[in-house]
Amino acid sequence: MFVRLSAAIAALSLLSSAALAQAAKPTDPQIAHIAYTAGVLDINAAKQALSKASNKEVKAFAQDMVRDHEAVNKQALDLVKKLKVTPEDNDTSKTLSKQAADKLAELNKLKGAEYDKAYVANEVAYHKAVNSALETQLIPSANNAELKSLLQTGLKIFQGHQQHAEQVAAGLK
Amino acid sequence: MLSGRRVVLALALTIFAVPAHAATIQIVMQDLVVAPAEVSAKVGDTIEWVNKDVFAHTATARNGDFDVNLPPKKTVTSVLNKAGTVEYYCRFHPNMKAVLKIAP
Numbered sequence: 001m002f003v004r005l006s007a008a009i010a011a012l013s014l015l016s017s018a019a020l021a022q023a024a025k026p027t028d029p030q031i032a033h034i035a036y037t038a039g040v041l042d043i044n045a046a047k048q049a050l051s052k053a054s055n056k057e058v059k060a061f062a063q064d065m066v067r068d069h070e071a072v073n074k075q076a077l078d079l080v081k082k083l084k085v086t087p088e089d090n091d092t093s094k095t096l097s098k099q100a101a102d103k104l105a106e107l108n109k110l111k112g113a114e115y116d117k118a119y120v121a122n123e124v125a126y127h128k129a130v131n132s133a134l135e136t137q138l139i140p141s142a143n144n145a146e147l148k149s150l151l152q153t154g155l156k157i158f159q160g161h162q163q164h165a166e167q168v169a170a171g172l173k
Numbered sequence: 174m175l176s177g178r179r180v181v182l183a184l185a186l187t188i189f190a191v192p193a194h195a196a197t198i199q200i201v202m203q204d205l206v207v208a209p210a211e212v213s214a215k216v217g218d219t220i221e222w223v224n225k226d227v228f229a230h231t232a233t234a235r236n237g238d239f240d241v242n243l244p245p246k247k248t249v250t251s252v253l254n255k256a257g258t259v260e261y262y263c264r265f266h267p268n269m270k271a272v273l274k275i276a277p
Contacts, residue, residue: 064265071227071245156205157228160268167267 025141026090033087034096034138035151036076038130039069041100045126048104049119058116061123061168065161072154079150113172120169127162131155197221197250200271202230202243202263207271215276216256222249231264234273240264 026034042065049062080087103122110118134155142148195217201208203225214220224230224243232241232251238259241251256277263269 060264067265068228071229075227153204157266160205160266164267 026092026138027088027141028143028147029085029088030090030092031138031142031151032076032080032085032147033089033093034133035154036073036087037093037096038133039073039076041096042123042126042130043069043073044100045104045107045119045122048107052108052111053116053119054112055116055172057168057171058120061120061164064164065123068157068161072150072157075150075153079146083144083146085144117169117172120165120172123165124162124169127158127165131158131162134158195219199223200232202226202269205266205269207263207269209271211272211274213274213276214253216253218253218275219250220253220273222251224248229265230269232261233264235260235262 046062046065046069050059050066053059053062107115107118107122134151139148139151139155142151194215196214197219198212198214199221200212201223205226205228212220220232222232222241222243224245224247227245229245230243232239232243234240236257236259238255238257239251239261241249243249253273253275256275259273259275261271261273
């Protein structure tokens with residue numbers, strides 16, 4: 001789904017970069033909302049994995065996702081409070097949430113090893129898409145230095161998640 | 174008199190139990206990096222593990238010699254009791270890797 005999403009985002013960016021480069025740039029309240037939403041969605045996916053996964057490594061990975069994304073999101077909440085910024089819902093957050101809900105429903109129909117593989121494969125794709133959005137869109141667009149720095153910490157830890165997910169995926173083959 | 178002897182005895186035991194040169198060595202985990210990445214120590218030395226991240230980490234020896242849990246923003250100490258060159262990593266973030274060279 002996130003492959004589809006990033007393709008959609010890429011298509012949108014092509015359109016907007018031609019005509020609406022400035023207008024397409026997300027604001028700090030929107031960036032905060034997107035980053036926080038992306039974390040929540042991965043926590044939800046991990047919680048499903050904790051109840052459905054059968055492989056030990058996959059369960060441990062899901063636990064890591066809950067722990068780290070909750071830690072990042074707590075930092076994000078503390079920061080928006082400190083900066084007195086109200087995260088603002090936006091089309092990217094909405095698209096992310098819709099796609100994630102569809103994927104959860106799809107994964108929910110799978111069982112055993114099939115579920116494990118599909119969950120981990122999606123984690124690889126998801127982190128890849130989020131990292132690319134952070135790198136090319138969210139971090140460069142962030143105005144506030146503290147928000148930018150938090151996004152950079154997020155990028156670093158999510159790149160680790162992507163590699164970790166790739167390792168777990170390789171172990172399932 | 175008696176208590177004086179006890180003190181001497183206690184001192185003697187202390188000297189035997191803890192080698193005079195036991196050191197405390199600090200290893201810091203910050204921004205998902207272990208620093209220093211390589212540390213030389215001796216059996217009996219204390220490692221002060223400092224986790225400066227908001228993330229939980231572990232210092233887990235690949236050979237099973239130790240597995241230290243490091244909660245976010247906490248410092249934990251552990252004493253080295255076995256010699257060897259030990260590669261360790263964080264179970265939660267396997268990219269975090271380092272080496273402890275423990276002399277007998």
